Every structure is written in C-alpha cells, then in structure tokens.
Amino acid sequence: MKHQVDFFAGALAARGIGTGDVVALQAPNIPEFVTAFHGILRSGATATTVNSMYTAEEVARQLTAAEATMMVTVSALADNAVAGAEQAGLSTDRIVVIDDDGVHPALTGMLGEAHPAPEVDIDPAEHVAVLPFSSGTTGTPKAARLTHRNLVANTCQIQDLLPVHPGVPMQAVLPMFHIYGLTVLMNFGLYRRAQVVTMAKFDLEEFLRIVQDHRIQASFIAPPIAVALAKHPLVDKYNTDSLISMLSGAAPLDGTTAQAVADRLGCEVGQGFGMTELSPVSHLSPFGQHIYPHGSIGPAVPNVETKLVDPASGEDIDVPSDEESPAGEMWVRGPMVMKGYLNNPQATEATIVDEEWLRTGDIATYNPGGWFTVVDRLKELIKYKGFQVAPAELEALLLEHEKIADAAVIGVPADDGNEIPKAFIVPQVDAEGVTAQLSAEEVIEYVTSRVAHFKKVREVEFIDEVPKSRTGKILRRELKHSA
Template identity: 60%
Template sequence: MVHSPLPDVEIPAVSIYEYLFGDLTEHELDSIALIDGPSGAETTYRSLVGQINLLAGALAARGIGVGDVVALLCPNVPAFATVFHGILRSGATATTINSLYTPEEIGRQLTDADAHWLFTVSPLLPGAAQAAAARGIPDDHVIVLDGADGHPSLRDLLGEGRPAPEVSFDPATHTAVLPYSSGTTGHPKGVRLSHRNLIANVCQSSSSIGLVEGDRVLAVLPFFHIYGMTVLLNFAIKQRAALVTMPKFDLPEFLRIVRDTRCTWIFIAPPIAVALAKHPLVAEFDLSSVKVIFSGAAPLDGALAKAVADRLDCIVCQGYGMTELSPVSHSIPVDRTDIDRSSIGILLPGTEGRIVDVESGADVEIPDEGQSPAGELWVRGPQVMQGYLGNDEATGRTLDTDGWLHTGDIATVTANGSFYIVDRLKELIKYKGYQVAPAVLEAVLLTHPQIADAAVVGVLDADGQEIPKAFVVVQPDADLDEEAVKAYVAERVAPYEKVRAVEFIDLVPKSTAGKILRKDLRARAN
C-alpha cells in the first residue's frame, strides 16, 4: 500500500455552496469570476453569488429541493455556473448531460436519474425537447437559458427576486451531483457524488494544482464532465481565479482567447496537446501568458508533454482520475520537476493506492529502484463515490467493502510514489478524453441486418491517441464496406462515439464463457 506523501487536508462538513462562496471577502466579491471567451463579457463573484441565490429561490418556489433531481444540458457558458450551483444551493441534485448526446441518450439519462426538470440552451433545445417529451416532462419544466417560445428563461427565474431557501442535509451522504460514467464496462451509470466528495477533491487538489487568485483559467473542457466540473468550475472558483469559458474547441478561437484574455493555466485532454505541439498556427499567437498546461482525462505521453513545454516555454503536468473519484486521485505537483512527465504523478493528500496482481489478488512488491510489477490500480480516499445510482451489482464490482475503488487500469509505482498507467483491464475507450463504452457501440452494430457479430476495442492512431475500432463479422452474401459501417453507427450515436476504423474478420475471438477477448483484438490491431 502507498500513502500520499503530501500532508492530509481538513475537509469541512458543509455544503459545496458554503465551502466555495461562504467566505468571500469584499475584495474577492468584486473580482472577476467568469469571462465569456467569445464575447469577453465578465461576471464578478458578487454577481455570480447573487444569481445563484436567486435561482435557488426560484427553484424552491417551484417545490424543488432535497430529494429532487434537476438536469442540465448546456455547453461551457458563464450561465452554466449559475444554474449548476443554483441547483445545489436549493438542496436538489444536479445531473449534468453531455452536450453531444442524441435525443435518445438524453432521454435515457433523464429517465435513469429520475429528473423532472431540465435546463438547456436554445441551440440544444430540439434534442432536449424531444427527450423531455418522451420522458413526460412538460414545457414549463424545460428552462431555456437564453429564451425560447413556450419555455421559461433564466432571466424569468432570476427576475422573480425570490430569496434562497433554508435547506438542511448531511453533506457527507447527500448526493450533490449525478454525472454519468461507463465505469470499467457497460452502459453509462449515474455516479453518486456527495457534497463532501466534491469538497474533498477541491481541498486535495489545492496541495498539488497550484492555481492562485488572479490566475486566468481557460475552461474548454466541458463542465458537464467531472474533470471540468471539479477542477475548473469548483476548484478554480475556490482559488478565486477567473474562468474563461469556451463552448467548444476550435483551434484558432482557442488560441485567440488564450492570447486576448492572457490565460495563465490551461486544462486540456491529450488531443489538444497534439495540436499545441505540432500545428503551425500556434506560432502565430502570443501565448507567453501561459504558465501551466495540465492534462487529464486520458494518458499523456512524456515526449508529447516535453514537446508542448518546449514550444510554449511552460510547465506541463498531468493527473489521473475517474468520475468515480470525483475525479482526481493523482497529479504531478507543479513544483516537482523531479517527477517523470510520463507518470500520472503522486497520490493526492488523504489518498491511498495499491497495485494488485490481477491473478493472485496480492499487492505487488515495490522495488527500491525502477518500477514495480504491473497490477490493477486500487484507490481509497474521501473522494471515492458513494456508489452507482440504483445499481448495487455494478457498485459491488467496482467498490469493495473496505472502501477500495478498483479502477480497471493497470499501473506500476516507483519507490518515490510516482504511478504510471501502462495498460487497461477495463474495456472503456478514452477518445479525446470522452468515455466510449464498447458495449454501447457493439449493441448499435448488431442492429445492422448485415452484421452477424461485432466487437469494439481502442487502438492507437498515428498521433498515439486512442480511437474506437470495430471488428465486424458480416452475414453471408452481405454487401458492406468500411464507410457504410461507420455511417450506420454515426447516425445513431454522439459524435465522439463514432467508430473511427473498421476491420472485417471471420470470427470474433471469445472465451469459453462467451466474453470477447479484447486483448487479442488489440494485439491484432496494433
């Protein structure tokens, strides 16, 4: 067992609202909390807190509070912070929905989370309205932030001027958020994260991620994803930094916003690192304000990290986490130049880790020099989820009775406590930082009348980034090519879930128990 080398942190027994906003000073209230990247419009902490309280009051007036779930389908815009924290301030639970989801996927999450209210924006309203109607949510329960005929707007709710309610709940057990994760396998599941889980991870991050007041943080990673939710929306706010929002990634706009707003920290996923290292357009922009680039959501290659650091003359770090870990368990502290950039860093304060042999179940031995033998990474700490919503079986497979979260990632560790992710036991594919569950794509493929069997695995593309590849067995006399398979899937899933490569095979390799032998397919692909 490995303990964090960093001192433990105290986790206040309060709500996330009280923790983030309860001790704002007069000076901090008048500083900038949010900057809309496209327009440059600014929101102060004072204005943000006022909006959060007004929204909580409007929700309470509608009978929304502890025990209710409110869905939020919205890209990264300043109003996201108002709505997200307004929901939590009311005592309700927020379930954040991927902005790229199809109406069917939106509907599944609304139903599974038992959400009866939905906030969205007008560009996403067609899909949101279709999903809400199928779920039986009336139009007056679908709030369109920027306004739409037949629906309340955010301005309407804030304009009611209602005071925030008095609410009471146990922050250690009350579910604050329900983000959805595929876990180690299967379809997305609601991850129950308490107020204490969220607060713990912000407290822990402060010892490793060196954001300070006055920093300007580019928020291109989506707030609906736990990485953006905790590290940007919550941690940056607690540090009194200014969040610069971007609704979607576009390289020229990304570079312009960094230049014009003088961003000092940029949180990314590895595909953005590839662009920063290689794209000629980067040289045309003054990025001298950037101090730190922090990568997460998927493994970052050490050579790529060095290429970015050299080109931008900045520090490049990475961390590791899962939705089930709120999400961060490891990171490279910005001041630890001795830690290999290929590693995921060291354990956060109050966190324990184990490397467990997948055959014997015993902890692997940590050598005095070099890396340990590989095994599954287990993590225990105050950031570990409460469990999956309504799915005790999946919870039991992932979270054992001693509080250890079995990550499904294969890792090694060195004597100085640096961890490395070297392989994956779980089936999950990380495409550009998004979770792609092979089982979801396989289910879609098998609905095609000319496909007899199929399996999907993650393989590496020319840039070393993971993409979903389908291995397809066709029916006799089928007339099907790679592009037809890709198009069929693309029509039925979110854009990031598309199959990016197809190989036709005679037989999908399976164990005697009928389980797909994905390792054999990955070996064949690579």
C-alpha cells in the same frame, strides 16, 4: 453570482424542486452554467450533467436513468435537448432554456422572480450532489453518485498542487459537464477565486487568442489539445508567454508530447489521473517542483491511499525500495470516492471492494521516487479525445442492425495519437447460407446517425467469428493483436 445561485434555487423550489429531485443540465462552458449547476444544488436537488454532443435518444436515456424531473439547457442545443427531454416525459414548463427560446422558461425570467433560496437540511457526506455518467471499467454508462463531501474534498485535495491563486486568469475549455471540468475548472477555479475564462467549444485559434489576450497563466487540456500545441504552425502566431502551467488529464499523455509542449510554450506541463467515480482527481504531479518525469501521473493527492494489485493472483504488490515495481491494477481509497452507482448494486460491488478500495481498471507501476505511471488498461473503455466510449454500448447498437449477426468494438491507435473505436462485424447469414451484403460505410453511417460524434465507429473489419471465452466474454486482446 451568489445572488443568481440563490434566486435560481428559489425559482426551482417555487416549482416544487427540492431534496430527492434530479435536474438535468446540458450546456456548454458559459457563466450561466455555474449559476444553473450551483442553483440546482442550492435548492437541495441533485444535478445530472449531460454531454453537449448527445443525440435526442442519448439525452432521453440519461434523463430516464437518472430519474430527472426537469431539464436545463441552451437554445443552441435545444433541438436534441428538448426532443430528448420530451421523450423522457418532461412537459414544456419543466424544460428551462437559459437564453430564452420564446417557448420555455428562461433563466432571466426565473431570476427576476426573486424567490429566496429554500431552507435545506441535508447530510453533505451522504446527500448526492451530482450524477455524472461514466462507463466505469466496463459496460454501458452508469450514474456515479457523488456527494457534496466528495466534491468539496477533491477541491481541497488539489488546492496546493496547482498554481491558481486569487485573480489568476485560468482557461476553461474542457467541458464542465465532464467531471474534470466540473471539479478542476469550475469548482476549483471558484474556490481559488481565479478569473475563469470560459470557452464554449475548442477551436485552436480561439484557444490561442484567449491565452494571448487574457494573459492566461493556467490552462487545462486533454491530450489531443497537447498534440495540436506541440505541432500546429498556428501556435507560433500568438504570444503565449503568460502561461505558467498546463495540466493534462482525461486520458494518458505521453512524455514526449508533454515535453514538446513545455519546450514550445515555455511553461510547465503536468499530468494527473482521475475517474468520474473519484470526483475525479486521485493523482497529480505538483507544479513548481519539477521532480516527477513527464509521462507519469505523479503521486497520490493528499488523503488518498494507493496500492497495486496483481490482476492474476489478486495479491498486493510489494512497495519496492530501489527499483520500479511490477505492474498491477491501481486501487485507491479516500474521501473523494463515489458513494456507488445509481440503481446498480452489481456494478458498485464490482468496483468498490475490500473496505472501500476503488478498482480503477488501470494498470500502473510505482517508482520508489514517489510516482506512479499508467502503462496499460484492464478496463475496456475507449478514450477518444478525452471522452469515454463504452464498447458495450456500441456493440448493443450494432446488434440491432438486421444484417449484423455479431459484433465487437475495441480501441485502436490512430495517426493523430487518438484512440478510435473499431468495429469487428460478423455479417448475418440467412437460412439458405447467403451472407448479407454490408459495407463498412453502411456500418459507420448506421452508428453515426444514432450516437454523439465522439462515439462513432471510425474503422470496420469483417470477420467470421468474434473470439469469446467459454463464458461468452469477448476476448478483446485477441482482436487487438489481429488489428
């Protein structure tokens, strides 16, 4: 693998890629993802990882925002990836298709050139290694600038908290283009010299077969997978007794579901807290200690400070001595906090405040036993199956529709335990006072055709007016109450 990384870095350098350049990477979880990602970093360039489900429009938008000059993808995603890269101005020779589509440069050909890796001189504490896109606490997706030090620090911060050791088979189903998969499954798995078993996409039966056939000991999941493992009859058809640990992240997992999975599979189920801006892990229940309750996010990982701040007064909440604290916004600081957002000083200043504290936008309580529990959210972000959905992005899209006068989007609970995007629509009224005829199905189809599957609007309600503050901010809590 090291030779492949070096040769890929050399091939990139031979094409003029180096420090100051950004290379986009859009691929599922396959071994070649590791070669491409670390080859990009080894060349001195910065990687921007692209969601595999993005439409061509979304790919183009990210590549343009990240100022990418090259794209690496696979043939299965080439339709959207190539179209998006071309929209962003990249020529055929600047689009690499890993498994060779006969048109673009391919990985084997580039490795076969056997160019040595270049000499690179960077400051790892300052040089940006990766630009993953995040919606932060609000607004449309922004590129979080994560340095080499950020990534290395976070890998080291979790090294003694998870039962992953040399040779341990661990399952990598969560996408490596997402910071959770990138740090915890790929980088941490490699650092611990585990046997990383990749899955290109989630399928419950395939997930269970891999656990059984590869004798998986450590698995990493998101809450929707936990729900399936707790309830689906397929689980009983497979032998899962090799499992020791299962870590859930990317969205809150309720204690009841976590306990149900633990009981059914006979393994320890833990939960952590993270954000793209935190590289991503800031809190994690150490496995093997059994002292933190299901539903909590555990204590802060090593070298992380945490405080709770009253959202109304801005004052710090005192640490309680014998009872759970009042709820407050959780602020953290440590070596894994991002450098800031790319080309967005305003968003950076709103997120990283008062001597490097990062505002998470999550409301939590602290228990004197040493753990935190997330109880609510200040931020407007919707978490659907662990993926971030920014209401502002969908609202902007809806407002482009000629029959929509105004729109607001919030997250509402679905029957399967997920949070889904619901749109509140104010139809357009013409000069004669006639209201435009528009159905919920039309609204859903309009959005579905323009965004990745996980972002689509799944419920629609027509209203007379979107509630807003005097400054024009959408009052989402009023919509949540009415929903």
